[in-house]
Amino acid sequence: MKEIIWNYFSTGLGYLILMWIGYIIFGMILHPRDWFN
Incomplete structure (x- = not known):
């Protein structure tokens, strides 16, 4: 899982x-x- 996350950061x-x-x-x-109107 961490490898996938680090791949995203590398790109x-x-x-x-x-x-x-x-x-x-x-x-x-x-x-x-604006979020509670």
């Missing part, structure tokens, strides 16, 4: 996914009202 795909997830979490923290 940079895992890094992009972490950036995307971090962007969503950061958006939820900055704009919580």
